[in-house]
Amino acid sequence: MKIRSLALAVSMATIGLTSAVTSTAAFAQAKEQFFPVLVYRTGAYAANGNPWANGYVDYLKLVNAQGGINGVKLSFEECEFGYATDRGVECYERLKGKGATVFQPLSTGVTFALTDKAPVDKIPLITAGYGRSESQDGSVFMWNFPLLGTYWVAADVAIQHIGKQAGGLDKLKGKKIALVYHDSPFGKEPIPMLQERAKMHGFELMLLPVAHPGVEQKATWLQIRQNRPDNVLLWGWGVMNSTALKEAQATGYPREKMLGVWWAGAEPDVKDVAAGAKGYNALALQHSAEPKSKVVADVLAQVHGKGQGTGPKEEVGQVLYMRGLISAMLAVEGVRKAQERYGKGKVMTGEQVRWGLENMNLDQKTLDAMGFAGVMRPVQTSCLDHMGASWVRIQTWDGSKWVPGNDWYQADEKLLRGMVLNASRKYAEEKKITPRTPEQCKQ
Amino acid sequence: MIYRENGQFKTSYGADQQIFPIAQDRWAVLAIIAFAFIGVPLLADEYMFRAILIPFLILSLAALGVNLLVGYCGQITLGAGAFMAIGAYAAYNFLIRIDGMPLLGALILGGLTSAAMGILFGIPSLRVRGLYLAVATLAAQFFWDWAFLRIKWFTNDSSSGSVSVSNLDFFGWTIDAPAEKYLFCLGMLVVFGLLAKNMTRASIGRQWMAIRDMDVAAEVIGIRPMWAKLSAFAVSSFFVGVAGAMWGFVHLGSWEPAAFSVDRSFQLLFMVIIGGLGSIVGSFFGAAFIVILPIFLNQMLPALGGLFGVSISTAAVSHAELIIFGVLIVFFLIVEPHGLARLWATSKEKLRLWPFPH
Helix, strand or coil, X not given: CHHHHHHHHHHHHHHHHHHHHHHHHHCCCCCEEEEEEEECCCCCCHHHHHHHHHHHHHHHHHHHHCCCECCXXXXXXXXXXXXCHHHHHHHHHHHHCCCCCCECCCCHHHHHHHHCCHHHXXXXXXXXXXXXXXXXXXXXXXXEECCCCCHHHHHHHHHHHHHHHHCCHHHHCCCEEEEEEEXXXXXXXXXXXXXXXXXXXXXXXXXXXXXXXXXXXXXXHHHHHHHCCCEEEEECCCHHXXXXXXXXXXXXXXXXXXXXXXXXXXXXXXXXXXXXXXCCEEEECCCCCCCCCHHHHHHHHHCHHHCCCCCCHHHCCCHHHHHHHHHHHHHHHHHHHHHHHHCCCCCCCHHHHHHHHHCCEECHHHHHHCCCCCCCCCEECCCCCCCCCCEEEEEEECCCCEEEEEEEEECCHHHHHHHHHHHHHHHHHHHCCCCCCHHHHHC | CCCCCCCCCCCCHHHHXXXXXXXXXXXHHXXXXXXXXXHHHHHCXXXXXXXXXXXXXXXXXXXXXHHHHHHHCCCCXXXXXXXXXXXXXXXXXXXXXXXXXXXXXXXXXXXXXXXHHHHHHHHHHHCCCHHHHHHHHHHHHHHHHHHHHHCHHHXXXXXXXXXXXXXXXXXXXXXXXXXXXXXXXXXXHHHHHHHHHHHHHCHHHHHHHHHHHCHHHHHHCCCCHHHHHHHHHHHHHHHHHHHHHHHHHHHHCEECHHHHCHHHHHHHHHHHHHHCCCCHHHHHHHHHHHHHXXXXXXXXXXXXXXXXXXXXXXXXXXXXXXXXXXXHHHHHXXXXXXXXXXXXXXXXXXXXXXXXXX
16 A cells, blocks of 8 residues: 555656646747736635636637737636735746736735846736836836826825815814725735825824734724724725625724725625625726626627636626726737837737837727727826826715716825835835936837 | 665774665765756756745755654644744845845844744743644744734835845855756755754754653653753754745745745644654655645646546636645545655665565
């Protein structure tokens, strides 16, 4: 028995080594643009990871159904990492070997780990709505693209919105605002911006961390019950959000006074609480649930209609599905822009895609033509601004669906710029990076 | 037939007491080390280095440290992750706060800080044993998790709580290519492995084993339990701390406290239990099992499905990976409760008799 099991172990190890070696060598095909998809369909964050991944993959399929990018077909492969940073890095290394030219990790922890690797491997990193806030400064963070918004934008807009509801930012003086956050780089990102705003307007900021994965929040909400903050900002992800809403219900904290970040404002977060979450607000990264948009109709007709859809049909057009879809669209548009310069109908390299992302200019007409009318506003990136847009809406859960508000907010450009430059200069100094000059930017 | 020591006569004490008394063993180990230093860098690609070999080497070092404490001294610990974290954060702080601190100096100082903390958190072992001690060491895990998340000084006031290290410089040798990182880790592991092996053969290791086997009897024959237990905690924490610093510096590059969570502690404990308690080679087997097997399963299952024309969804692969991994752990523990190292020893024993078993 022992020898047999040993033989088994040895043979398995051999197969393992050979498969690991060959699998990385076997993928060297040329005529397809390869899109790696880092996903988490299992684990504590699967409920939120799934729709994002479905939207991402469905959009790539849609582009293929419409003939690819100027004739270049897209290929893709998923890699499951369960929101664990070390497995995410393993996935990165695995898919990098297969010719990846752009990565979207959907995890702030993985983004931090990859930020140092991207310049070496020459692969751009899109972090649409998450990641390092200071990476907006493209002169230092040449390979990071926090497109559409960062957590500093989110924090800034959240305070603007609360101020507006209170009747002006000056009315915030003496108020108490609590931040209930996921205790990870993701949750800690908004703190500097909130502290800055607290200093400006004289409100008190309560910091209430929640440990991963966020199912234990009794102590946090006890503190909220004792201190009765005027507003609660919810910076959660996955199961933490629905738990927070249930606790708010149990504590009797008014949901109308709660404002979630855009990762705490999707269907999986509220559907377990349904009516209990009525009145809860969340930031919307431009889009909310968009089941009526043209791009969703296209996906339903050309992908799901042919039986090639990813995931359940009913979820097409939900908030996180749309986020995944838009993320994929941004990557595809980066490649398209790069093709304009480096040759249409060719497969782009990581460096070329980086140029495409840095010079992306999606105006409203283009977006409308692609079916994003009413979903998105224009995005224009540059060397100094890798974010491209900072438009945010507020959406409200009415007990059965998300309803987007009519007001569009934008981050305070002066405040944001100052903080971004401070932080990015500090990073550049630490890492001994010389920021690119405007001349170098033009290349 | 080949693996037999007939005709190898030991004519001195030195020959009798060397680490590998059988010539074939000696040559095989030297050949493996030579292959690891020369052959692997020529053969392996970047993915092999970064995703498999480097994590394997560093976690082997950590498992080695845990094995010294759990396997040789019999003190169960669930705080290994915390000591990795102490090593990593201490080394980070030494590196950035002291100008001109060399990489090796930071790693060693990180290890020493971890050793000091190991002694501190080892003090309960003088009073409590077994499961109770495990719970006491768990306290170290939670305390340090908390400390690195909350005390901003440790992370150099980084707003996100994530710290990063770059430009590793080892006496003028800049370690940045994957093969260089691999060689650096391998070099460290060889040095520390030799150190550990010799320690377990020397007086200090014999004291640990005496304490493990029966502490009252050990005390009667003149072994000081306090010295033996605390030295085991110190040495083990030193190993684990250096491994933690290397995990942060060499493997991750930038990390957050979650990299050294309680999961890591359990992982390390499983490595030594599955690999073999009280065995140096067992630490390597255990680390290989825990690090490589999940990644291997994750890649093999879709390929296997493809062979039969079935496409398995990403989620299903991930679930299957966990199921098979769990089943294999149970399987190996039933087949050989003393770990993979014992399996290895048994097969060597059989090989010596082959082809004429009794």
